[in-house]
Structure formats: structure tokens, C-alpha cells
Amino acid sequence: MTHQRQVVFEEILKMKSHPTADEIYERVRKRLPKISMGTVYRNLEILASSGLINKIEPGHSQMRFEGNVRDHYHITCIRCGKIEDAEIEPLDDTLLNLENALGRLTKHGIFAHKLEFIGLCKACRAKEGDFIEPGEDD
Amino acid sequence: MTHQRQVVFEEILKMKSHPTADEIYERVRKRLPKISMGTVYRNLEILASSGLINKIEPGHSQMRFEGNVRDHYHITCIRCGKIEDAEIEPLDDTLLNLENALGRLTKHGIFAHKLEFIGLCKACRAKEGDFIEPGEDD
DNA sequence: CTAGGTGCAAATCATTTGCCGGGGC
DNA sequence: GCCCCGGCAAATGATTTGCACCTAG
Numbered sequence: 001m002t003h004q005r006q007v008v009f010e011e012i013l014k015m016k017s018h019p020t021a022d023e024i025y026e027r028v029r030k031r032l033p034k035i036s037m038g039t040v041y042r043n044l045e046i047l048a049s050s051g052l053i054n055k056i057e058p059g060h061s062q063m064r065f066e067g068n069v070r071d072h073y074h075i076t077c078i079r080c081g082k083i084e085d086a087e088i089e090p091l092d093d094t095l096l097n098l099e100n101a102l103g104r105l106t107k108h109g110i111f112a113h114k115l116e117f118i119g120l121c122k123a124c125r126a127k128e129g130d131f132i133e134p135g136e137d138d
Numbered sequence: 139m140t141h142q143r144q145v146v147f148e149e150i151l152k153m154k155s156h157p158t159a160d161e162i163y164e165r166v167r168k169r170l171p172k173i174s175m176g177t178v179y180r181n182l183e184i185l186a187s188s189g190l191i192n193k194i195e196p197g198h199s200q201m202r203f204e205g206n207v208r209d210h211y212h213i214t215c216i217r218c219g220k221i222e223d224a225e226i227e228p229l230d231d232t233l234l235n236l237e238n239a240l241g242r243l244t245k246h247g248i249f250a251h252k253l254e255f256i257g258l259c260k261a262c263r264a265k266e267g268d269f270i271e272p273g274e275d276d
Numbered sequence: 277c278t279a280g281g282t283g284c285a286a287a288t289c290a291t292t293t294g295c296c297g298g299g300g301c
Numbered sequence: 302g303c304c305c306c307g308g309c310a311a312a313t314g315a316t317t318t319g320c321a322c323c324t325a326g
Contacts, residue, residue: 002305002306002307004306004307005306020290021290021291022290034307034308035307035308036307036308036309036310037290037291037308037309038291038292038293038307038308038309038310039306039307039308041290041291041292042292042306042307043306043307045292057197058197059195059196059197059252061290062289062290062291063290063291075246075248084246088236091229091232094229094232095255098226108213108222108255108257108258108259108260109257109258109259109262109263110213110255110256110257111256111257112255112256112257113253113254113255113256114197114252114253114254114256115251115252115253115254116251116252116253116254117233117246117248117250117251118248118249118250118251118252119246119247119248119249119250120246120247121246121247122246124247125247140280140281140282142281142282143281158315159315159316160315172282172283173282173283174282174283174284174285175283175284175315175316176282176283176284176285176316176317176318177281177282177283179315179316179317180281180282180317181281183317199315200314200315200316201315201316277326278325278326279324279325279326280323280324280325281322281323281324281325282321282322282323282324283320283321283322283323284319284320284321285318285319285320286317286318286319286320287316287317287318287319288315288316288317288318289314289315289316289317290313290314290315291312291313291314292311292312292313292314293310293311293312293313294309294310294311294312295308295309295310295311296307296308296309297306297307297308298305298306298307298308299304299305299306299307300303300304300305300306301302301303301304
């Protein structure tokens with residue numbers, strides 16, 4: 001754990017949100033003005049693969065990271081791309097049961113799932129009168 | 139619906155799998171040797187937004203497309219990236235109940251979810267004796 | 277004629293990598 | 302000295318876009 005890596009790690013923990021690599025870069029740069037994007041990416045990769053942080057790959061757009069490595073789901077805002085945590089418990093049991101019932105778990109080597117909720121964050125909801133949610137047409 | 143668009147559409151329907159843009163491009167090029175990647179992308183975008191095909195954005199790597207627009211889930215192979223359909227029904231009810239029970243559905247504008255199973259496809263399982271699944275350590 | 281669609285090539289954007297120099301052991 | 306790491310800049314790879322042309326209505 002080098003100094004740079006430590007700072008990257010600390011900043012992610014401090015942010016509590018789900019920042020993109022360049023948001024992290026900006027933060028870190030305030031403490032280490034000479035750090036480069038390459039270093040940030042390298043360290044994010046290392047931190048993620050050692051399990052200290054979590055790398056989130058939302059459909060499309062860039063990766064995001066978080067300090068919360070507990071197993072949980074996310075809510076992604078279609079509008080601004082912000083990610084929030086969804087406070088529901090992991091569905092492993094529900095899904096395992098479903099998969100087992102279908103006899104598929106043994107056929108496929110399934111050992112994980114990713115569940116992502118799609119919606120609008122509070123800020124974007126507030127701004128929106130004009131937004132038509134898909135499938136909301138009454 | 140131009141000729142090129144029609145061909146792109148037809149090839150996707152024929153493929154039944156979950157091809158990437160360049161797999162589609164290769165196929166289409168056999169019928170329209172002069173077509174360009176740009177055109178393929180443009181038409182994939184148009185077909186997807188008109189609902190004729192489905193654009194899949196698996197975490198990381200490139201986008202994939204499918205002709206099956208019915209609501210369903212996918213199983214992504216970590217090894218080769220191939221996508222298969224998961225034959226379980228959409229969990230809307232389960233998830234709506236969970237979200238409602240938590241009183242969150244009203245706070246967040248959630249109107250969709252994406253569930254992706256992570257595993258190994260049959261081909262990759264066959265090749266693997268050496269692969270250690272995360273969390274499989276008995 | 278007009279608009280949209282195409283082919284081509286160049287641009288974009290996030291991410292990765294090569295290279296070299298430096299610090300710790 | 303050896304190695305890992307960081308800074309920098311250039312490379313990569315998927316996707317997008319600008320532009321000029323063309324073709325159908």
C-alpha cells in the first residue's frame with residue numbers, strides 16, 4: 001500500500017457515493033497534485049481486485065467505484081447516471097430457489113448475479129415534469 | 139426501413155444469439171460487402187430505439203444485441219463474455235413487493251430493473267478444471 | 277429538389293499500456 | 302542492484318460523428 005494508493009482509497013471511503021474514476025482523480029489531485037490518471041486507474045484496479053473497494057460497471061457509460069464492499073444492489077438514475085444504494089437484501093435465496101426449481105443452476109455455472117434498479121434520483125425527479133417513464137401511459 | 143437496415147435486422151433475427159456489433163457487421167457484410175461499421179451502428183441504434191431489437195449492455199466490454207424483445211434475463215459468461223437467456227420469469231412482482239414493503243418505490247422513481255446472472259457457459263465449464271469460482275472454497 | 281441514409285475516415289472518450297526514472301530494501 | 306510504482310504520453314478499442322454524395326419520393 002503506497003502513499004498514492006492509500007490516498008485513492010481514503011478518498012473513495014470519504015466520498016460514500018459512487019464516483020467515477022475522474023471524480024476520484026479530481027479529489028485525489030487536491031491532495032497529490034502531481035498524481036496522474038494512469039496511477040489512479042492502476043490503483044483503482046488493484047484496490048478492487050484485492051476487495052478493498054467495489055468496482056461497479058453500470059450498463060453503458062463509465063465505471064464507478066465505491067468503498068462499501070458489502071453485497072448490495074444499486075439504483076441507477078437514467079437521467080444523470082448517479083448511483084444510489086438500494087436498501088433491500090440480496091436475493092440469493094429467492095434466485096437460487098428459482099434457478100434450482102428450473103434445474104438450471106446445475107447446467108450453468110452460475111455463482112453470482114447483478115441486479116440494478118433503473119429509475120430517477122430525487123434531484124432528477126424534482127426537475128422533471130416532462131419526463132415520460134417507459135410504460136407509464138395512463 | 140432501408141435495405142441496409144432490413145439486412146441488419148434480418149441477420150440479428152437469424153442469429154438468435156446475442157451478437158456484438160462487429161459480429162453483426164461480419165454477417166451483414168457477407169450480404170452487403172460495402173456496408174460500413176458506422177451504418178451498422180446507426181441502424182442498431184435505430185432498431186433498438188424503435189423496439190425491434192434489444193440492446194444489451196453487459197457490465198464492461200462491448201454492447202450486444204438480440205432479436206428477442208420479450209422481457210427476460212441473461213446469463214453472462216465471465217470467461218468468454220457470451221450471453222445466454224435465463225429461463226426464469228421476470229421478477230417484477232417479487233421486486234415490487236420488496237420495494238414497496240420498504241417504502242422506497244415511492245421515494246425513488248424506479249420503473250425497471252436489470253438482472254444479470256454471472257457464471258460460466260457450458261463451453262467454458264468444459265474447458266475449466268482450473269477455475270476457482272469466487273466464494274467456492276470448500 | 278429535399279431529406280434521409282450511406283460510406284468513409286477522422287474524432288471521441290474511457291481506459292490501458294510502454295517507457296523511463298526514482299525510492300525502498 | 303533489483304523491483305515495484307508512479308508520471309507522462311501515446312496507444313487502444315468501441316462507438317460516434319462530420320462530410321459529401323446519392324437515391325427515392
